[in-house]
Amino acid sequence: MKRQGREPMSTILTELARAKVNLFLHVVGRRADGFHLLDSLAVFPGVGDRLSMTPASALSIAVTGPFSDGLAAEPNNLVLRAARGFGASMGRSANFAFRLTKNLPVASGIGGGSADAAAACRLIARHWNCPMPDFLAEPLGADVPVCIASEPARMGGIGEVLTVAPKLPAFGMVLVNPGVAVATPEIFKARSGAFSTVAALPGGWDDAATMAHDLGRLSNDLETPAMAIAPAIGTVLDALRADPACLLARMSGSGATCFGLYSDRTVAARAAERVARPGWWSWGGDAAS
Numbered sequence: 565m566k567r568q569g570r571e572p573m574s575t576i577l578t579e580l581a582r583a584k585v586n587l588f589l590h591v592v593g594r595r596a597d598g599f600h601l602l603d604s605l606a607v608f609p610g611v612g613d614r615l616s617m618t619p620a621s622a623l624s625i626a627v628t629g630p631f632s633d634g635l636a637a638e639p640n641n642l643v644l645r646a647a648r649g650f651g652a653s654m655g656r657s658a659n660f661a662f663r664l665t666k667n668l669p670v671a672s673g674i675g676g677g678s679a680d681a682a683a684a685c686r687l688i689a690r691h692w693n694c695p696m697p698d699f700l701a702e703p704l705g706a707d708v709p710v711c712i713a714s715e716p717a718r719m720g721g722i723g724e725v726l727t728v729a730p731k732l733p734a735f736g737m738v739l740v741n742p743g744v745a746v747a748t749p750e751i752f753k754a755r756s757g758a759f760s761t762v763a764a765l766p767g768g769w770d771d772a773a774t775m776a777h778d779l780g781r782l783s784n785d786l787e788t789p790a791m792a793i794a795p796a797i798g799t800v801l802d803a804l805r806a807d808p809a810c811l812l813a814r815m816s817g818s819g820a821t822c823f824g825l826y827s828d829r830t831v832a833a834r835a836a837e838r839v840a841r842p843g844w845w846s847w848g849g850d851a852a853s
């Protein structure tokens with residue numbers, strides 16, 4: 565129908581920027597520039613930040629939501645950096661007004677900033693109807709490449725070498741953050757000792773219990789250094805391990821968020837209520853939706 569005497573309807577596109585959870589994280593070496601070589605299995609549970617975008621005369625961002633305070637002092641939001649980078653790679657101005665609902669704790673080992681940057685790229689690619697730019701991992705963050713597809717993936721290199729994940733069963737997950745921000749570079753710096761080896765994984769798992777059993781033989785090599793810097797991580801892990809339905813509890817990324825694996829999303833949602841404490845952020849639901 566022809567619309568007369570009105571402004572054209574503005575395009576508002578929205579994306580969920582899902583949290584990234586490292587089911588295990590082996591540090592297998594270090595490059596000459598100091599970046600660490602990793603072996604990890606990342607999944608994307610059904611919780612995340614919400615990012616919307618509308619064409620505008622300049623690039624801007626407005627941040628709301630439960631964790632917006634954590635970004636109040638952030639002069640260079642990763643969403644803006646991603647938009648500028650994408651624009652530069654296309655020789656165009658990325659003039660968009662972004663609205664970010666910050667639901668994920670900041671600096672918490674679940675890649676919220678990387679997920680936001682990746683969601684911004686998906687929104688711009690949809691609007692410009694063009695392929696994703698070839699992002700090198702370093703300029704925006706080692707976690708951005710895996711967050712672009714936001715699907716389970718095996719991570720190698722410094723995080724940017726992505727290969728197919730084992731076939732995953734349906735399973736539930738609880739995420740708990742003790743309200744302590746942890747700086748990724750500090751945790752990598754605090755890591756010591758021998759490097760781990762690349763994990764041998766099967767082609768897939770039929771059920772959550774078998775998967776948790778196999779993952780239990782692996783580790784997050786950043787957990788010990790992170791716990792030394794933020795002892796509250798140990799308290800969260802104890803709370804998850806004390807939960808009778810929890811199949812495996814571990815820290816994600818460089819922390820401080822920890823996850824528990826559960827048989828299904830309903831069991832996980834109930835467990836999230838059981839382990840909740842004042843001052844902690846917790847969520848329970850589908851582990852890899």
Ligand SMILES: C[C@@](CO)(OP(=O)(O)O)[C@H](O)COP(=O)(O)OP(=O)(O)OC[C@H]1O[C@@H](n2ccc(N)nc2=O)[C@H](O)[C@@H]1O
Pocket residue numbers: 586589598599600601602604672673674675676678701702704705706707708721722723748749752816817818819
């Ligand atoms: C540890 C992981 C695991 O997925 O997750 P998070 O804790 O961030 O969620 C990631 O490797 C984090 O990726 P990201 O948060 O994007 O880190 P970046 O901004 O690229 O790097 C921050 C700093 O961490 C160190 N770093 C990061 C990645 C890597 N493979 N080796 C490193 O040594 C470097 O000191 C780097 O300057």
Ligand SMILES: Nc1ncnc2c1ncn2[C@@H]1O[C@H](COP(=O)(O)OP(=O)(O)O)[C@@H](O)[C@H]1O
Pocket residue numbers: 635638640641642643669670671672673674675676677678680681707746748817818819
């Ligand atoms: N949109 C964003 N969300 C979160 N952090 C951001 C964002 N933009 C910039 N940052 C900066 O990136 C740092 C890492 O954030 P984040 O991705 O949440 O960490 P992690 O990967 O450990 O969960 C924060 O300390 C913050 O200052």
